Amino acid sequence: MAMFFPGESHTFSEYLLVPGYSSSENVPANVSLKTPLTRFKRGEEPAITLNIPMVSSIMQSVSGERMGIALATEGGMAFIYGSQTPEQEAAMVKVVKDYKAGFVVSDSTLTPDMTMAEVMDLKERTGHSTMPVTADGTPHGKLLGIVTSRDYRPSRDDHNAKVATFMTPREKLIVGDKDITLKRANDVIWDNKLNALPVVDENDCLVGIVFRKDYDQHKSNPNEMLDANKRYMVGAGINTRDYAERVPLLLEAGADVLCIDSSEGFSEWQKLTIDWIREHYGNDVKVGAGNVVDADGFRFLADCGADFVKVGIGGGSICITRETKGIGRGQATALIDVCRARDEYFEETGVYVPVCSDGGIVYDYHMTLALAMGADFMMLGRYFARFDESPTSRVNVNGQYMKEYWGEGSARARNWQRYDLGGASKLAFEEGVDSYVPYAGSLKEGVNATLYKIKSTMCNCGAKTIKELQEKARLTLVSSTSIVEGGAHDVVVKDHNHQTVSYQ
Helix, strand or coil, X not given: CCCCCCXXXXXXXXXXXXXXXXXXXXXXXXXXXXXXXXXXXXXXXXXXXXXXXXXXXXXXXXXXXXXXXXXXXXXXXXXXXXXXXXXXXXXXXXXXXXXXXXXECCCCCECCCCEHHHHHHHHHHHCCCCEEEECCCCCCCEEEEEECHHHCCCCCCCCCCEHHXXXXXXXXXXXXXXXXXXXXXXXXXXXXXXXXXXXXXXXXXXXXXXXXXXXXXXXXXXXXXXXXXXXXXXXXXXXXXXXXXXXXXXXXXXXXXXXXXXXXXXXXXXXXXXXXHHHHHCCCCCEEEEEECCXXXXXXXXHHCCCCEEEXXXXXXXXXXXXXXXXXXXXXXXXXXXXXXXXXXHHHHCEECCEEEECCCCCHHHHHHHHHCCCXXXXXXXXXXXXXXXXCCEEEECCEEEEEEECCCXXXXXXXXXXXXXXXXXXXXXXXXXXXXXXXXXXXHHHHXXXXXXXXXXXXXXXXXXXHHXXXXXXXXXXXHHHHHCCCCCCEEEECCCCEEEEC
16 A cells, blocks of 8 residues: 555645744844755865855756856855756856956947947947957957047047047056956056956956946955855756766866756666766765655665755646646645754764755745755745846736746756656656746845845844754744735735725
């Protein structure tokens, strides 16, 4: 007879946190959200620690190079999607690793024979008033000069004048060499009262520009995820088919951590993948695995040597695995079960294997619940897909701006490797949908608002760290009536945008 798990399978929305004692020290400014990303032994520190408990999903519609840079800036990490060629994925990883915070690659580059009218048009389109002039007009061409708003007067000068006649020529420019540090570049800017410092290589080709205005912005990102060489950290997804070809390219590009992207992780395929990585790279290469939904799945992957384990099957907003296959488990119940197994594993072996909650996050408060239930960090898809930095297009749907969002198991992504069970190399049926999510602006603003909510809730629980939250959190199941009571009800709610009312 089949085994039946006792009790019901619950989601995050069926739980609430019960406040605990808060001292005067429990204010958001005192809360740390640092959390381990990779396994470590008792008494040691993890090789990689996240500054915020957020990583982005391994999805075409979520994690490209822009997401990698933006999320690392805020203290999290993006996992570049693997449903592309190994070469394409490695190129994306390299873009993030080569990005130097504060060093801007110009997207408003001129040639000497362009006209003032073209300069004005470019400024109108990009909003940039400082424009380098290169021999071929590319961002990395030979530097010939620079044009700023102080070099021409649109109201008096000839709009047909060539850039070469009014630019500040190369010989009059102060520049930095390609090995200059951001600190030194800013010192040069301040010492010479510059607004911008072009950075060139040994052939006098433009590498990037450091702007005075970016100094404060760089200083305002204290949580940046940086490696030992002060480069942004980034992860990359792999599958259980072409790892022998893909992994070396990703590591050569600089990937800091890998993650096996699979719909179901309790399988020999994942063990074979991890075994190959350990055989060729030892424990130096960090690799997460998953997804699982119970203690047995966690222990299997932990014993295989996974550096972290992802929890969640069927809970993603674009996932229809439960509908098509009847496989999965309520995300809250799965997470509680796996985190209990992680703690038991730590007691038995002295090895702590972080748990990543993947899927089922609908509201910001669900993230705090996930952390309280034991998750070390969350992998988020829909949440990040809404922002400017996701790779998808912003579209107008019935008067509202939306972002496209599709699952890796959809016909659009056709990521058959993620759902591979050793059969034919194709997607036999869909396990994801193609959809839209409401556009939410910049990642920085959205993430900072969410993190403030998490910190505030932690303060209500008397916790200043994630570990302390997990020790002090008190959770209660709620009824369907209690869920209704938790929102606005029995009132007429004003709609300030349209000056109408909605009834609750």
